[in-house]
Amino acid sequence: MSVLNCCFFVLNNSKAYKYFGDQGVAALLISALAHDVDHPGNNNDFEINTNSELAIKYNNKSVLENHHCCVLFSLL
Numbered sequence: 456m457s458v459l460n461c462c463f464f465v466l467n468n469s470k471a472y473k474y475f476g477d478q479g480v481a482a483l484l485i486s487a488l489a490h491d492v493d494h495p496g497n498n499n500d501f502e503i504n505t506n507s508e509l510a511i512k513y514n515n516k517s518v519l520e521n522h523h524c525c526v527l528f529s530l531l
Contacts, residue, residue, distance in 0.1 A: 458491050509522050
């Protein structure tokens with residue numbers, strides 16, 4: 456289950472959304488989306504060790520985290 460689906464499920468079933476307010480819920484769901492958006496299914500070490508395009512693009516530094524941020528900002 457993706458982080459976004461899990462957060463939505465927990466917010467909905469626990470009624471926790473009542474304590475966050477609209478902006479808090481939006482921030483939580485957007486950050487959960489950012490955690491998994493366009494994830495290739497590999498970890499940073501794999502990307503670096505295989506000299507993937509992502510590893511090269513982000514200079515082997517926090518490859519997937521930088522990629523997730525880039526995609527999220529493009530979406531927003």
